[in-house]
Amino acid sequence: MFDLRDLDRPIVGAPMAGGPSTPELAAAVTNAGGLGFLAAGYRTAEDLAGQLEQAQQLTNGPLGVNLFVPDDFRPAADELDAYRSSLAGVASELGVESGLPKADDDGWHAKLEAVLDLRPAAVSFTFGCPEGAVLRTFADAGILPIVTVTTAAEAELALARGARTLAVQGPDAGGHRGTLDQRDEPTTQKFEDTLAEIRAVSQVPLAVGGGVSGPDDVVRLLDRGADAVQIGTALLLADEAGTNPLHRAALTDFSSTSLTRAYTGRVARGLTNRFIRDHPDAPVGYPHLHHVTAPLRKAAVVQGNADVAHFWAGTGFASAQPGPAARIIERFSP
Numbered sequence: 308m309f310d311l312r313d314l315d316r317p318i319v320g321a322p323m324a325g326g327p328s329t330p331e332l333a334a335a336v337t338n339a340g341g342l343g344f345l346a347a348g349y350r351t352a353e354d355l356a357g358q359l360e361q362a363q364q365l366t367n368g369p370l371g372v373n374l375f376v377p378d379d380f381r382p383a384a385d386e387l388d389a390y391r392s393s394l395a396g397v398a399s400e401l402g403v404e405s406g407l408p409k410a411d412d413d414g415w416h417a418k419l420e421a422v423l424d425l426r427p428a429a430v431s432f433t434f435g436c437p438e439g440a441v442l443r444t445f446a447d448a449g450i451l452p453i454v455t456v457t458t459a460a461e462a463e464l465a466l467a468r469g470a471r472t473l474a475v476q477g478p479d480a481g482g483h484r485g486t487l488d489q490r491d492e493p494t495t496q497k498f499e500d501t502l503a504e505i506r507a508v509s510q511v512p513l514a515v516g517g518g519v520s521g522p523d524d525v526v527r528l529l530d531r532g533a534d535a536v537q538i539g540t541a542l543l544l545a546d547e548a549g550t551n552p553l554h555r556a557a558l559t560d561f562s563s564t565s566l567t568r569a570y571t572g573r574v575a576r577g578l579t580n581r582f583i584r585d586h587p588d589a590p591v592g593y594p595h596l597h598h599v600t601a602p603l604r605k606a607a608v609v610q611g612n613a614d615v616a617h618f619w620a621g622t623g624f625a626s627a628q629p630g631p632a633a634r635i636i637e638r639f640s641p
């Protein structure tokens with residue numbers, strides 16, 4: 308089975324759903340000696356399978372696939388209604404209607420099948436920890452099961468269920484926090500303490516990331532027990548990334564990031580724009596809020612409206628540089 312410690316370079320190209328992760332980016336990261344990832348989130352199982360086949364044609368090295376784990380949390384209907392009403396002004400500004408809140412499982416079972424069929428080197432999970440039987444099925448098929456965690460308690464649960472590697476996500480990371488329970492507020496513990504606790508309870512390899520902005524950060528995390536370092540935001544401007552032009556421009560135009568539930572109901576870190584500032588009290592409710600705001604976000608990208616579009620980014624965003632992914636991986640290598 309694949310092992311992070313066998314990589315030529317101890318760098319994982321983080322899965323980034325919603326466009327940035329492409330077969331070309333995943334393969335380029337792997338061909339540069341790291342571990343490239345595809346992001347299954349928001350796309351169909353067929354789409355994912357097509358992307359994975361394409362990436363597999365572009366590299367003979369290891370690839371990972373990342374899946375969102377569904378949960379059965381049901382937000383209160385009145386909170387969802389109130390939130391949707393609060394978006395009426397911005398919806399009319401964009402000339403669209405906000406979406407209806409709904410639950411969905413992101414095609415969970417079909418995606419599990421697709422990954423088992425196509426056998427990438429690794430599969431990682433975020434937004435929850437699958438049952439032990441799911442993790443075992445992948446391990447038995449020779450596919451390394453990785454679970455994303457943000458605290459030592461989450462790490463212990465994931466290990467008890469059979470995770471063979473952990474993706475440890477720090478508070479500075481761009482995109483959604485991978486807390487296992489979406490109702491949890493992100494831990495305020497210092498990340499070096501969280502990482503030390505997780506290292507102490509884990510016998511398995513760790514891919515650690517969040518806010519990594521250069522090789523010094525990589526060396527520091529390796530010194531603190533990481534077996535590989537995961538970078539996401541640093542790859543957003545890569546030539547091979549599918550990051551949309553508005554998001555690319557925002558990475559140089561904006562000056563700070565914040566944590567917000569405003570776009571999807573799950574805590575995520577993005578560039579601080581008007582939409583985030585205007586909705587500090589958005590309720591818990593993923594994927595319900597994701598569906599409510601989806602038409603607004605889509606229209607905002609088409610209309611070039613940076614006040615409303617979402618721009619996931621980690622705290623190190625100002626160091627992101629354009630160019631081939633291979634050059635970025637080389638720049639981050641210790």
Ligand SMILES: Cc1cc2nc3c(=O)[nH]c(=O)nc-3n(C[C@H](O)[C@H](O)[C@H](O)COP(=O)(O)O)c2cc1C
Pocket residue numbers: 321322323324325327346347348373432433455476479480481482483485516517518519537538539540541619620621622623
């Ligand atoms: C645009 C974007 C999309 C992301 N999408 C996913 C995803 O689909 N699945 C996942 O596990 N993590 C996702 N993440 C989080 C990354 O896996 C990783 O934790 C994070 O990028 C590391 O922090 P950094 O961005 O500061 O390097 C995303 C991050 C960004 C910036």
